[in-house]
Amino acid sequence: MRLGGRLAAAIEIIQDIETRHRPAADAMRDWGLSHRFAGAGDRAAIGNFVYDALRRRRSAAWLFDEDTPRAIVLGAAMLENALTPEALNAALEGDNFAPPLLDADELEVSATRLSQPMPADIAANVPEWCLPMVEAAFGEAWAGECAALAARPPLDMRVNRLKAERAKVLNALRRAGAEPSPIAPDGMRVPPIAGNGRHPNVQTEPAFQKGWFEVQDEGSQIVAELAGARPGMQVLDFCAGAGGKTLAMAAAMENRGQIHAFDADRKRLSPIFDRLKRAACRNVQVVAEEAALTPLEGQMDLVLVDAPCTGSGTWRRRPDAKWRLTPQQLEARLAEQVAILDAAAKFVKPGGRLTYVTCSIFLEENSQQADAFVRRMPGFRPVDHEAVWRDRFPEHADKALIAAEKGIALTPATSGTDGFYFAAFRRE
Numbered sequence: 185m186r187l188g189g190r191l192a193a194a195i196e197i198i199q200d201i202e203t204r205h206r207p208a209a210d211a212m213r214d215w216g217l218s219h220r221f222a223g224a225g226d227r228a229a230i231g232n233f234v235y236d237a238l239r240r241r242r243s244a245a246w247l248f249d250e251d252t253p254r255a256i257v258l259g260a261a262m263l264e265n266a267l268t269p270e271a272l273n274a275a276l277e278g279d280n281f282a283p284p285l286l287d288a289d290e291l292e293v294s295a296t297r298l299s300q301p302m303p304a305d306i307a308a309n310v311p312e313w314c315l316p317m318v319e320a321a322f323g324e325a326w327a328g329e330c331a332a333l334a335a336r337p338p339l340d341m342r343v344n345r346l347k348a349e350r351a352k353v354l355n356a357l358r359r360a361g362a363e364p365s366p367i368a369p370d371g372m373r374v375p376p377i378a379g380n381g382r383h384p385n386v387q388t389e390p391a392f393q394k395g396w397f398e399v400q401d402e403g404s405q406i407v408a409e410l411a412g413a414r415p416g417m418q419v420l421d422f423c424a425g426a427g428g429k430t431l432a433m434a435a436a437m438e439n440r441g442q443i444h445a446f447d448a449d450r451k452r453l454s455p456i457f458d459r460l461k462r463a464a465c466r467n468v469q470v471v472a473e474e475a476a477l478t479p480l481e482g483q484m485d486l487v488l489v490d491a492p493c494t495g496s497g498t499w500r501r502r503p504d505a506k507w508r509l510t511p512q513q514l515e516a517r518l519a520e521q522v523a524i525l526d527a528a529a530k531f532v533k534p535g536g537r538l539t540y541v542t543c544s545i546f547l548e549e550n551s552q553q554a555d556a557f558v559r560r561m562p563g564f565r566p567v568d569h570e571a572v573w574r575d576r577f578p579e580h581a582d583k584a585l586i587a588a589e590k591g592i593a594l595t596p597a598t599s600g601t602d603g604f605y606f607a608a609f610r611r612e
C-alpha cells in the first residue's frame with residue numbers, strides 16, 4: 185500500500201472507533217482481519233496513523249478547524265511528519281486509494297493555522313474539562329507534561345530475576361533493540377517507534393516463552409519496587425488483576441514469604457495463572473473470594489492497593505481512552521478508591537504498611553485520596569516519601585515529583601515512564 189491507501193485505512197478505522205464506541209485495538213484487529221492482503225508494514229504504518237491521530241487529536245482538529253476522522257488523521261500525519269498542506273496533496277496525487285485531496289478551504293485553513301502559534305490548551309491534547317486538573321497537578325510545567333503524555337511511548341519490559349539476569353536477557357533480545365531502562369534496575373526498553381516502524385513482537389521470543397521477562401511499563405516496575413516487598417513477608421495484593429505487580433513483587437521476594445493475590449473481578453484474574461507458571465512464581469496464592477481473605481485481617485506486613493483509576497497516566501498507550509473519559513467516570517473511580525482503601529486497610533498488621541498506587545496524573549485520584557485516607561484513618565501515618573525514593577533510587581533524585589507527606593508521582597516528562605502515583609502509610 186502507498187501512503188494514500190494507508191491514510192484512507194486509518195480514517196476508516198477512526199470512523200469505526202467513533203461510531204461504534206469501541207477500543208482502538210479492537211477496531212485495528214477487525215480491520216486487519218477483513219483486509220488480509222495488507223502486509224505487516226502496512227498494518228504498522230496504519231496503526232501509527234491511528235494512534236498519532238488519537239494522541240494529538242485536538243492539535244490535528246485545530247489544524248483543519250474540524251474534528252472529523254479525516255481531519256484528525258490528515259492533521260496528525262502533517263504534524264508528525266512536518267508536512268505542508270501542499271506537500272500532503274503532492275504525496276496523495278494520482279493514488280486511487282487515497283482520500284480526496286485537500287480542497288481549497290482545507291488548504292487555506294490549514295496553511296493559516298500552520299503560520300500561527302498553536303494555543304497551549306490545544307497543544308496539550310487533553311479533553312477540555314481535564315485542563316484545570318492538569319494545571320493543578322503540574323503547575324507551570326503543565327504544557328510540557330501534557331506534550332510528553334501525547335508522545336509515542338517506548339516498549340518496556342521487566343527481567344524476571346527468578347529466572348534470568350538482565351545481561352543475559354538483553355543479549356537474547358539484542359535483535360529486538362532492547363537496552364537497559366534508565367531507572368528500574370530490572371528494566372529493559374525498546375525506544376519509541378520512529379516514522380512508520382513498529383515495535384518488535386517480543387512475546388514471540390523464546391526468552392519470553394521461557395519466562396525470562398514480562399512486558400511492563402517502567403513506571404509500573406518502579407511503583408512495585410517502591411512498595412518494598414521483601415523475602416519472607418506476608419503480602420496482600422488487593423487489586424491484583426492480571427498480576428503485573430504481583431509478579432514483580434514475587435521476584436523481589438525471591439519466592440520466599442507469601443503473596444495473596446485478590447481481585448474483586450475474578451475474570452480479571454484469569455491470565456495470572458499462566459503468568460505465574462511461566463515466571464516460576466511459587467509464593468503466590470490467588471484468592472477469588474473476598475470472604476476467603478478474612479483470616480488475613482490484621483496479619484499483613486504489606487498491603488498493595490493498585491486501585492482502579494481513570495488511567496490518565498497511560499494515555500500515551502491508550503489514547504482512545506483519553507477522549508472517552510467523562511467527569512462521571514472520574515467520580516465513580518474516586519468513590520471506588522475510597523471504598524477499596526478502607527476495605528484494604530484492615531488487613532495491615534500494626535507496624536505494617538498500606539501502599540496505594542494509581543496510573544493517573546490527577547491529584548483528585550492521587551494525593552487528595554491519600555490526604556483523605558489519613559484523615560479518615562488516624563491509625564495510619566504517611567511515610568517519608570523522599571526517604572523512600574532516596575533509599576530505592578539514590579541516583580535518580582530528579583526523576584520523580586516527590587512531596588514528603590503526599591507521595592511520589594512519575595510522569596512521561598519527568599520520569600520517562602507512564603504516569604503513576606505511589607503513597608505508603610504505616611499502621612501504628
Ligand SMILES: C[S@@+](CC[C@H](N)C(=O)[O-])C[C@H]1O[C@@H](n2cnc3c(N)ncnc32)[C@H](O)[C@@H]1O
Nearest residue numbers: 423424425427428429447448449452490491492
Ligand atoms: C489497575 S487494575 C490492577 C492492575 C494489576 N495490579 C496489575 O498490575 O496488572 C485495578 C484492579 O482493581 C480491581 N478492583 C476493582 N474494584 C475492586 C474492589 N472493590 N476490590 C478489589 N479489587 C477491585 C479491578 O478488577 C482491576 O483488576
